[in-house]
Amino acid sequence: MLDKTDKRVRADLFRVRLAEALRMKSLSQSALARRVGVDRSTVSQLLKGSGARLPNAQVVGECARTLGISADWLLGLTDRPETAADILANSLSLTEAPRALVDEQIFQWHKEAAGYKIRHVPAGLPDMLKIRPMLEWEYGPHLGRSTDQVIGASEDRMAWMRGAQSDYEIALPLDQMQSFARGEGYYSGLSIDTRRAQLAHMAQVSEQLYPRLRLYLFDARRVYSAPVTIFGPLLAVIYIGRNYMAFRDTERVQALTGHFDHLLREAKVSAREVPDMLSNLEACLSRDGENRPL
Numbered sequence: 001m002l003d004k005t006d007k008r009v010r011a012d013l014f015r016v017r018l019a020e021a022l023r024m025k026s027l028s029q030s031a032l033a034r035r036v037g038v039d040r041s042t043v044s045q046l047l048k049g050s051g052a053r054l055p056n057a058q059v060v061g062e063c064a065r066t067l068g069i070s071a072d073w074l075l076g077l078t079d080r081p082e083t084a085a086d087i088l089a090n091s092l093s094l095t096e097a098p099r100a101l102v103d104e105q106i107f108q109w110h111k112e113a114a115g116y117k118i119r120h121v122p123a124g125l126p127d128m129l130k131i132r133p134m135l136e137w138e139y140g141p142h143l144g145r146s147t148d149q150v151i152g153a154s155e156d157r158m159a160w161m162r163g164a165q166s167d168y169e170i171a172l173p174l175d176q177m178q179s180f181a182r183g184e185g186y187y188s189g190l191s192i193d194t195r196r197a198q199l200a201h202m203a204q205v206s207e208q209l210y211p212r213l214r215l216y217l218f219d220a221r222r223v224y225s226a227p228v229t230i231f232g233p234l235l236a237v238i239y240i241g242r243n244y245m246a247f248r249d250t251e252r253v254q255a256l257t258g259h260f261d262h263l264l265r266e267a268k269v270s271a272r273e274v275p276d277m278l279s280n281l282e283a284c285l286s287r288d289g290e291n292r293p294l
Contacts, residue, residue: 008052013076014060019047021067021074036062095244105244107157109231114164116232119260121171123227123239125180126215128158128168131201133194168213169271171263173220181281196282203278206271214271216264223266230257 022032029047033040036059046055046063054060054075064071072078095105110118120126125134132151140147180187183195206215218225227239236256238245247253269277 007054010076011049011052011054014054014074015047015049017074017076018063021063021069022047025067027067032063032066035066093246093248095246097239097242097244106229107161109229109235109237109246110157110161110164110166113231113234114166116234117167117169118232119169119171119228119230119257121225121228121260121263124176124186125172125198125202126170127154128161129170129202129205129215131194131198134190134198137190137194162209167211169216169260169264170214171216171218171225171260171267174217174268175220177217177278177281181285192285196285199278199282199285203275203282206278207275210271210275215274216267216271217269217274217277218263218266219268222268223263225259225263228256228260230260 022029029043030040033043036043038059042059046059055063060071060074064074070078070080073080097103097105124138127135130138132155135151135154136147139151179185180190181195181199183190183192187195202215206213228236229239230236230253233250233253234248236247236253238247238256247256
């Protein structure tokens with residue numbers, strides 16, 4: 001008895017949802033019948049019948065395809081009318097990541113998330129904390145003659161981001177800061193004066209803006225993270241080089257938020273300790289360009 005009742009309820013829901021989809025698409029019964037390949041009377045029966053019988057799988061599938069909706073939604077198996085392909089397309093996108101500072105896409109995401117906490121694991125030092133000589137050294141070879149223009153526009157965007165009432169949590173590998181201070185690897189060739197000024201600036205800003213800005217340093221031998229930014233509950237973005245991989249579905253945003261929170265729990269240097277640690281790194285750099293052990 002329960003089984004029969006369930007079938008009748010499901011059939012009633014199918015009729016309601018089919019009618020709703022036709023209205024949303026502004027499609028007539030005749031037009032649907034032609035596209036599905038059935039008689040108009042068949043579509044009329046699907047919409048006005050009162051029994052517990054559902055149409056066969058082929059008719060359901062063709063109706064769903066024609067109307068651009070999910071067959072599972074028509075049958076009451078899900079509350080989301082989008083097709084699986086549409087759900088995937090809306091929840092995951094691949095966006096170009098130009099070699100620039102705060103590019104237009106990143107800036108738009110920051111504006112969208114204004115007021116929410118933003119969690120960030122940068123690919124290097126955080127752009128919003130870099131001084132101008134550092135930006136010129138890093139981006140000059142790529143931007144060429146437009147360096148000043150691009151840096152000026154990016155500085156305006158970074159000023160907006162800092163004043164947007166969003167809290168920022170930034171996590172960096174400890175060895176990234178140590179390599180920067182020594183001028184090793186990626187930072188080879190960066191002058192000691194720029195490195196000292198950059199460390200002093202980061203120490204000052206991280207102390208002045210605390211707790212709205214919290215910078216943590218984690219041990220990359222214990223935990224690892226790809227470059228990722230999480231814009232509150234709205235969006236999580238992984239930087240993969242030439243592209244951003246952006247997720248908007250709740251499950252993945254929450255998963256990446258949990259990953260970031262794990263980095264903070266495992267942080268070797270807490271946000272309160274970072275200003276002193278950066279100041280100590282600066283003090284370890286000698287005036288003649290030779291580095292003391294860090």
